[in-house]
Amino acid sequence: MARKRNPNGAGSIWQRKDGRFEARVYVPQPDGTRKRKTVYGTTWDECDTKRQELVLRDRQGVPTPTRSAKLSEWLPYWLEEFVRYDRKKTTYAKYETHVRRYLIPHIGSKRLETLGAADVRRMLSAVTSQSTAATAKESHRVLRSALTAACREELISRNVVMLVPAPRVQPREIQPWNLDQTTTFVEAARKDPLYAAFVLAVALGMRRGEILGLRWSDIDLDRRTLTVRNQLQRVQKELYTDTTKNRRTRIIPLPLVCVAPLRWQHLRQSAQRLAAGQSWQDSDYVFTTRTGRPVEPRNLNRSFERITDDAGLPRIRLHDARHGCATLLFAAGVPARVVMEILGHSQIAVTMNIYTHVSDDNRREAMGHMDRLLRRHRSK
Structure with missing residues (x-):
């Protein structure tokens, strides 16, 4: 009995000359285009299960890259689809600056799946040399957020930025007016x-x-x-x-x-x-x-x-x-x-x-209390 054909857009399955089964489905890409994704199985049922997973992701609007996207492709897509309409304009502007000036120039050629902790460390070192440790720390935060979104989209299995600590920044000493x-x-x-x-x-x-x-x-x-x-x-x-x-x-x-x-x-x-x-x-x-x-x-x-x-x-x-x-x-x-x-x-x-500072007068008053307490104890 002939198997029932899949509806349009649901892909097709056939048996290869080597005995395995092959299915192809058009799926959405991170950049908004659609490309054909191929999956294989030793049996028709195994191949059909993989095909159905691709169709389900397509219907849910989840991108399934036919190849691992480069960071130079994913980061601009993440900015437009995840940041622009969900965050404040000031946040988007800050993130866009870090993506354009630091992340893409240093690690844009790396692919999501092949980006390693060593690549992130080299990027942070380069940004620190180019600007400051505070800027590198902010780039670390932006990249971590972008890769967290990639994990949620199931484009990668782990966020390598989590393995690399952010640079330490010496807090700026603030001397407010008295x-x-x-x-x-x-x-x-x-x-x-x-x-x-x-x-x-x-x-x-x-x-x-x-x-x-x-x-x-x-x-x-x-x-x-x-x-x-x-x-x-x-x-x-x-x-x-x-x-x-x-x-x-x-x-x-x-x-x-x-x-x-x-x-x-x-x-x-x-x-x-x-x-x-x-x-x-x-x-x-x-x-x-x-x-x-x-x-x-x-x-x-x-x-x-x-x-x-x-x-x-x-x-x-x-x-x-x-x-x-x-x-x-x-x-x-x-x-x-x-x-x-x-x-x-x-x-x-x-x-x-952050927003409270102890003045010299406050310190002197505190030490004055200490003097009175110790003198009282000594006189007993």
Whole structure:
């Protein structure tokens, strides 16, 4: 009795001259094309089982490469299919840079199945020499993520990057301003158009993008609350609004030191709206240009650096104001969990390990307590 023919697209099976059975099925490739895959079996049933597995993967949309793809083929495909629409634009831009500048030039010719731990180590050494250990560590993270996706797609059986430790990076020493220096900066910034933005950075530890993405609808000056729900970012020549870094909205009580600058900013913006007339672009952003457009993130940094230099203060990054805010809050006795919520961290370990610094005054006070304890014990 003749065997029933498979439907179109399900492949076909025949017996070879050597007695084995052979099946061929058109399957999707990682680059989106379709190619014919051949499988063999000593019996018709064995060959048909392999054929059915290929058909099932095809129906599920799982790529089945007819040959092991090169990293120069898989990495761009991974960026487009796995990263672009599932991650933030900033993440995609960062990953794309590492793929283009470091991964493809150093290991792009390697195939997924033949990439070894030695190849990864050589790549990391080359990237460290080309840039820094921190860059190599980030390339390690990007490659690990890409190969994890390849494992899930069953293109490879193991992720060799897991066998190679990432380069050790010496943490950058951060010296945030103390209370006197912070007060000096705030006083020096009073005449700057972005004065209120700097007060929010210092007093609330808000990120640059969160400050510039703030809208008047997010602020209730009567109840003294501020809701952080968006951030303004510029990535690859595009200025756009995105969710916060951890995609969470947080409500922060406004201290009095922030209320007056925000009221001043509202009056100032109203005057600018009248002066601009029809050229004004209404966006509801708290911080805008003279015509209502959003403020460029880099311009906020430039103003911060200019005020810092004019005030004769040590140069720090605008982002370091978050470190200073956390340190001041801890010095005031604010619990770690509360500091975490104010700064918008997803894990309290980040707050404790990175964003808090012990000042000399705190150290002296701690040692003063030690003196009093030991003297009291000695006098007994």
